[in-house]
Amino acid sequence: xxxxxxxVRELIKREYEHGFxxxxxxxxxxxxxxxxxxxxxxxxKQEPEFMxxxxxxxxxxxxxxxxPEWAHVDYPQVKFDDISYYSxxxxxxDMPQSLDEVDPELLKTYEKLGIPLHERAKxxxxxxxxxxDSVSVVTTxxxxxxxxxxxxxxxxxxxxxxxxxxxxxxxxxVPVADxxxxxxxxxxxxxGSFVYIPKGVRCPLELSTYFRINAANTxxxxxxxxxxxxxxxxSYLEGCTAPMRDENQLHxxxxxxxxxxDAQIKxxxxxNWYPGDETGxxxxxxxxxxxxxxxxxxxxxxxxxxETGSAITWKYPSCILRGDNSVxxxxxxxxxxxxxxxxxxxxMIHIGKNTSSTVISKGISAGRSSNAYRGLVKFNPGAEGARxxxxxxxxLIGDRCxxxxxxxxxxxxxxxxxxxxxxxxxxxxxxxxxxRQRGIEPEQAVSMIVNGFCKEVFKELPMEFAVEAGKLLEVxxxxxxx
Amino acid sequence: xLSIKNLHACVENKQILNGxxxxxxxxxxxxxxxxxGSGKSTLSQVLAGNEAFDVTAGEVTFNxxxxxxxxxxxxxxxxxxxxxxxxxxxxxxSNLQFLRTSVNAMRKHHGIEDMNAAEFMKLAKEVSKQVDLxxxxxxxxxxxxxxxxxxxxxxxxxxxxxxxxxxxxxxxxSGLDIDAxxxxxxxxxxxxxxxxxxxxITHYQRLLDHIVPDYVHVLSEGKIxxxxxxxxxxxxxxxxxxxxxIEDQAAANHG
Ligand SMILES: Nc1ncnc2c1ncn2[C@@H]1O[C@H](COP(=O)(O)OP(=O)(O)O)[C@@H](O)[C@H]1O
Ligand SMILES: [Mg+2]
Numbered sequence: 001x002x003x004x005x006x007x008v009r010e011l012i013k014r015e016y017e018h019g020f021x022x023x024x025x026x027x028x029x030x031x032x033x034x035x036x037x038x039x040x041x042x043x044x045k046q047e048p049e050f051m052x053x054x055x056x057x058x059x060x061x062x063x064x065x066x067x068p069e070w071a072h073v074d075y076p077q078v079k080f081d082d083i084s085y086y087s088x089x090x091x092x093x094d095m096p097q098s099l100d101e102v103d104p105e106l107l108k109t110y111e112k113l114g115i116p117l118h119e120r121a122k123x124x125x126x127x128x129x130x131x132x133d134s135v136s137v138v139t140t141x142x143x144x145x146x147x148x149x150x151x152x153x154x155x156x157x158x159x160x161x162x163x164x165x166x167x168x169x170x171x172x173x174v175p176v177a178d179x180x181x182x183x184x185x186x187x188x189x190x191x192g193s194f195v196y197i198p199k200g201v202r203c204p205l206e207l208s209t210y211f212r213i214n215a216a217n218t219x220x221x222x223x224x225x226x227x228x229x230x231x232x233x234x235s236y237l238e239g240c241t242a243p244m245r246d247e248n249q250l251h252x253x254x255x256x257x258x259x260x261x262d263a264q265i266k267x268x269x270x271x272n273w274y275p276g277d278e279t280g281x282x283x284x285x286x287x288x289x290x291x292x293x294x295x296x297x298x299x300x301x302x303x304x305x306x307e308t309g310s311a312i313t314w315k316y317p318s319c320i321l322r323g324d325n326s327v328x329x330x331x332x333x334x335x336x337x338x339x340x341x342x343x344x345x346x347x348m349i350h351i352g353k354n355t356s357s358t359v360i361s362k363g364i365s366a367g368r369s370s371n372a373y374r375g376l377v378k379f380n381p382g383a384e385g386a387r388x389x390x391x392x393x394x395x396l397i398g399d400r401c402x403x404x405x406x407x408x409x410x411x412x413x414x415x416x417x418x419x420x421x422x423x424x425x426x427x428x429x430x431x432x433x434x435x436r437q438r439g440i441e442p443e444q445a446v447s448m449i450v451n452g453f454c455k456e457v458f459k460e461l462p463m464e465f466a467v468e469a470g471k472l473l474e475v476x477x478x479x480x481x482x
Numbered sequence: 483x484l485s486i487k488n489l490h491a492c493v494e495n496k497q498i499l500n501g502x503x504x505x506x507x508x509x510x511x512x513x514x515x516x517x518x519g520s521g522k523s524t525l526s527q528v529l530a531g532n533e534a535f536d537v538t539a540g541e542v543t544f545n546x547x548x549x550x551x552x553x554x555x556x557x558x559x560x561x562x563x564x565x566x567x568x569x570x571x572x573x574x575x576s577n578l579q580f581l582r583t584s585v586n587a588m589r590k591h592h593g594i595e596d597m598n599a600a601e602f603m604k605l606a607k608e609v610s611k612q613v614d615l616x617x618x619x620x621x622x623x624x625x626x627x628x629x630x631x632x633x634x635x636x637x638x639x640x641x642x643x644x645x646x647x648x649x650x651x652x653x654x655x656s657g658l659d660i661d662a663x664x665x666x667x668x669x670x671x672x673x674x675x676x677x678x679x680x681x682x683i684t685h686y687q688r689l690l691d692h693i694v695p696d697y698v699h700v701l702s703e704g705k706i707x708x709x710x711x712x713x714x715x716x717x718x719x720x721x722x723x724x725x726x727x728i729e730d731q732a733a734a735n736h737g
Contacts, residue, residue, distance in 0.1 A: 241611075325512075394682070428570065428571040431572050436531075436553070436555040436558065437531075437558050437566075438558060438581075438583075438640070438644070438646075439555050439558040439559045439587040440584055440587050442555070444583065444587075448579070449573070450577065452574030453573065456574075
């Protein structure tokens with residue numbers, strides 16, 4: 001009914017909690033991109049020679065490529081020459097030397113995300129790499145990790161300390177010219193996390209990277225590389241926030257996961273980049289390439305994502321299931337409202353025998369937003385006995401939003417089995433009336449209904465983040481019923 | 483407790499209630515009977531504050547307050563409870579979570595602190611046993627995959643849990659077999675109290691064998707056309723609605 005829709009719209013109006021700007025002097029490159037900028041960047045980071053070559057190669061390929069237009073999103077062309085490709089706190093004394101010096105605002109934000117930075121907040125057992133604009137500012141819990149043989153450090157540090165590992169695996173999952181934004185990232189990526197879990201090691205802590213865009217008119221191009229050696233296990237979480245600004249900002253990340261025999265990676269994302277205001281002004285363009293290669297047999301990768309932020313999200317965490325019996329999972333909650341646009345999903349590429357994949361996608365659309373699921377399930381000729389299960393549910397709040405599903409299935413193997421289920425539902429007036437008749441505040445009702453809808457995905461998140469994800473949805477839905 | 487004067491209401495521009503009057507005092511049990519389509523559910527929805535229905539004239543006071551000024555959730559917190567004729571499902575939200583949120587919303591309104599999970603669990607188990615529902619139902623999604631009878635018992639269970647001032651039961655008896663009817667009736671009888679009123683809406687007389695009302699009203703075309711004691715229900719049962727010169731819409735349609 002009209003009245004309830006009106007209320008629902010009210011409820012969805014949200015406040016963005018992480019919109020503050022941290023006032024520190026920064027060393028920021030002039031806007032613009034050319035080979036000199038890349039040389040300067042590489043030089044500043046004292047990278048090995050091969051890295052500069054790699055970047056330049058990517059840059060030259062990028063110049064020849066066109067911006068993709070196939071996604072179900074609509075935005076003005078990005079002006080790449082108006083973007084600055086590097087920004088870092090200027091004076092060394094502005095860089096936190098220890099955790100006590102990390103900006104308290106940043107610490108607070110971490111706490112809100114359920115990621116305590118202080119060593120004394122050990123109960124969560126989470127090691128954190130904090131990336132602030134283009135640089136990693138602090139990595140916690142280095143010692144216990146080193147003892148276990150785990151390498152967890154900024155990728156710029158890994159390039160100096162473990163160049164052979166980086167050289168071997170960087171670009172092995174997402175080649176430099178994989179796609180337009182991946183090529184750009186390969187050319188200009190500034191920092192990100194590097195993880196190596198040695199053979200047979202179960203990482204003693206959850207690892208986490210927290211990305212923060214602070215400076216204006218800068219792009220954030222982080223690069224994450226995680227290598228799980230044979231028989232190892234790691235659970236990794238990334239969180240993201242950005243200040244509220246009227247201009248759109250570009251975030252083009254690449255994440256590569258490599259899994260050897262019997263290895264397991266659980267990768268969870270809580271993405272809460274600034275989504276823009278109620279009128280659709282500002283917000284982050286989140287164009288991300290995430291891919292896992294299960295090169296070893298019996299390896300298993302799970303992507304779990306809760307996407308509530310960004311003006312535009314363009315993201316398909318994928319699994320290349322090369323090793324026999326390898327398993328890929330994708331659990332996703334994507335919530336859009338106001339004028340947000342999301343085109344997200346996954347690709348499950350079955351190459352090895354008896355590989356299996358599961359896709360559970362929950363899209364929630366509110367306001368005037370547009371939310372698309374795009375998924376590819378592909379079986380190569382050798383994928384004997386492979387199977388996929390896909391479940392794709394959309395929930396609409398109000399009547400001005402859109403939900404779309406684009407499933408693609410390509411099978412070159414007759415023995416492969418695919419199951420696909422899709423549903424679309426609404427937060428109905430009857431459900432709202434029932435909740436309110438039981439004395440429940442309309443806002444709380446919507447968030448309860450939405451949380452119920454997302455339950456299958458939330459249960460895949462590490463405990464403490466599941467609680468946070470629930471809260472984040474609540475905040476994101478603030479103002480959706482009056 | 484509840485005073486309805488000259489109530490007119492419509493839904494989607496269709497006039498349904500046409501000048502309904504009703505007085506209910508604390509401690510009383512009233513039954514409203516009437517053919518399908520006569521406006522019984524509309525009355526219950528209007529009292530509970532469903533915004534799909536527009537009140538076009540008349541007034542309703544509840545313990546002296548103008549009920550029509552209050553939002554749905556405010557009415558609920560003031561003690562109006564509606565057992566739905568068609569309870570809706572909320573997938574993924576456990577009954578337990580839903581009910582605890584409800585109980586705590588009511589408590590907050592009355593300045594009482596939240597009930598903790600353990601305390602609530604104990605209470606919820608007790609009331610679910612009272613309506614013969616396996617406590618396992620508490621873990622299931624709200625009405626998710628419940629049979630018709632289970633949904634109705636779940637509604638009565640909620641009334642027992644929330645202890646409202648005015649419980650409106652909309653055809654809580656329909657679709658129940660004899661045993662389930664007995665369970666539901668026992669639950670409703672357990673609700674009877676000197677400080678509580680019950681408004682039972684029913685199409686059939688049989689529920690009234692188990693729950694003997696103080697007053698029976700017959701609703702036709704959005705108006706109460708006859709009121710009396712329990713004997714009115716028996717008379718209706720024996721003679722049919724035609725006796726009062728009204729047509730049973732359902733009987734006519736299905737007949
Ligand atoms: N949401 C609605 N939209 C349109 N018509 C409705 C709606 N609800 C009830 N009605 C109509 O109002 C009349 C009374 O319905 P109702 O109050 O449900 O009767 P009862 O409960 O006595 O069977 C019926 O003609 C019904 O079709
Ligand atoms: Mg009815």
